[in-house]
Amino acid sequence: MSESSDQHYVIVGAGQAGAEVASELRKRGFEGQISLIGDESVAPYRRPPLSKAYFSGDAEADSLLVLKPPQLEKNGIDLLSGVTVDAIDRATHTVTLSDGRSLQYDKLALTTGGRARPLPCPGNDLDGVFLLRSLADVDAIRAHCNAETRMAIVGGGFIGLEVAASARKAGMAVTVVETLDRVLARVTAPVVSAFFERIHREAGVDLRTGVRVEAIEGTTKVEGVRLGDGSVIPADVVVVGIGLIPNVELAEAAGLEVDNGIVVDACAQTSDPDIVAAGDCANHPNRFAGERIRLESVQNAMEQARVAAGTMLGAESPYDAVPWFWSDQYDCKLQMAGLSGGYDDIVLRGDPAAEKRFSAFYLRDGQLIAADSVGRPQDFMFAKKLVTLNIAPDRAKLADPEVPLKAFLPA
Ligand SMILES: Cc1cc2nc3c(=O)[nH]c(=O)nc-3n(C[C@H](O)[C@H](O)[C@H](O)COP(=O)(O)OP(=O)(O)OC[C@H]3O[C@@H](n4cnc5c(N)ncnc54)[C@H](O)[C@@H]3O)c2cc1C
Structure with a gap:
């Protein structure tokens, strides 16, 4: 038995970020108790299909689940669903639940997401x-x-x-x-x-x-x-569909720093050393934005959750992943790499006014900071890499669909 086996890690919010924190803790060898608490009555699920395949009846609810009962059991994750965490007492390391129970934690993860405005x-x-x-x-x-x-x-x-x-x-x-x-x-x-x-x-x-x-x-x-x-x-x-309000009230009432989200550092640590936060609820420093930001995406929920799990285990490594996002509308798939805010130049590959296949590349001071691609998955794949490398591409080559983006990667 390792030192961690008598520890209790509690995760508040059973969305994609919460589920990923739980899974990642086990992947990294955590042997203690994991409680994943969510106020919805279902196991953690993917939200993106809600406005897409699930809305149009092309996907079943079951196919949305990210942690099904056998996986929860296999990984020893105690899922408490249909229960709200009403309060955190940081002095006694206790959370109070809406069903009257209270749980003692050693480490706490807040993955409370947000609600529709x-x-x-x-x-x-x-x-x-x-x-x-x-x-x-x-x-x-x-x-x-x-x-x-x-x-x-x-x-x-x-x-x-x-x-x-x-x-x-x-x-x-x-x-x-x-x-x-x-x-x-x-x-x-x-x-x-x-x-x-x-x-x-x-x-x-x-x-x-x-x-x-x-x-x-x-x-x-x-x-x-x-x-x-x-x-x-x-x-x-x-x-x-006019936006999201981050669920920060629980953190705020517990005296954690909150400012358009629960304020965390690059390792997903809140202002309390025993509490991390990740996903839609977390305001974090982001080098791609050049400032603090709260992202609402699956990429962020998953990758920041893994950083948060590492921090809970004392293996801190900063979150530095390129943001990406997608959207499906009719037969068009939009894939976005990087963050385009603050661009001063845009280069098109393909003609968005006439076709359903194009990429828009965003540049700032000549450097590629983001790309939006429709029907060009290869562009998206390489743009994700290029955006992390601060590449200053030749505009004419960038606009030329015959030049693969791979050509811009350093040799
Ligand atoms: C319709 C829709 C379509 C989307 N499409 C895309 C897409 O195409 N691509 C993409 O990248 N992203 C998409 N997103 C965004 C993406 O789904 C979110 O960024 C992601 O789900 C965030 O996960 P999370 O775990 O941080 O938060 P959430 O999914 O919000 O999970 C948080 C959970 O915690 C619960 N909770 C909150 N407070 C408490 C409490 N005190 N006690 C117990 N439980 C609590 C909440 O009810 C919720 O269940 C979409 C979102 C929606 C709604």
Whole structure:
């Protein structure tokens, strides 16, 4: 028996980050007790399919699970689901659960993720208005929908656009309303936004940009969405996708440092040496952003969770992974490498205005900082490597689809 066998490590939040912390602790040989506590009633699952294959009925709930009962058992992970951690007492190393129990911990991981931001307008509580974050949310939305449904989606971000594509696939009439003057405005360049606006319009989506929602209308259930320009979109179902609020209240009440997320260092350590945090809830220093940032992606949840598990075991190694992300809409797969914020130049390979296969490369001071690729997985694969290497590529070669990105790697 090793020294670690009498230790109890507790993980709060049973999403992808929490599941990965638990698995990684075992991979690294931790022999003590692991409790993984989650307030949802299911085992940890992947959220990306919620707006994609699961929404359109092409994937079963079971296929979303990341830790199934046999894996939990094999790895000796005690999953406590349907239970909320209500308080952390750092002095006594104790967490209090919503079912009245309290657990003593040696090390604690906070992987509490976030919750969907509600739409702040009259009518947001009418029957037929939904947020989308969990399996339960999608089950509820789907129970309200059929091919005749008129769906209004508030928010032209990834979740809104993916739901729009899935709903069109199911035959529904879909309107998307975005306050900013283009979709995906916070994450991509105007040329990439224009591409996604084109494919949605071609698929029959009524896309309204530069207009805000004033109210959701109806007596007991949704009948329409009233916009700032006075128009009303008739709707039976409204799906709101306007961002995420990080779940930080538990950490804050325990006196941990919080600032747009639970503040951690490069090793996922919070302001308490016995508490780490990772995933959507964690505000961390990120060299690709050049500042502190909170990322909302599977890549970050998984890779930061592994760093956090190492830190719990005293094997600290800084988180330094290139951020990446993907989105599936209709027959288009967008893959993003790096973070494009602060770019001063953009180089296109392919023509987003005419094709469904292109890459947009983002440069700052001549250096490649990010790439968005649609239907060019090889570009994405090599862009991930190039972004970490501070390469300053030749613009003409970068634009030439005949020059493989591999050619830019140092010999
Ligand atoms: C519809 C949708 C589509 C997405 N698509 C993509 C995609 O294509 N690509 C991509 O990279 N990312 C995508 N994401 C984002 C990605 O799923 C998240 O970044 C990832 O799930 C974050 O994992 P997490 O474990 O940090 O947080 P979460 O998944 O939020 O898990 C945290 C869990 O902790 C629970 N919890 C919180 N507080 C407590 C408490 N006090 N006690 C007990 N339990 C608690 C929460 O209820 C939740 O179950 C998508 C997200 C959504 C919602």
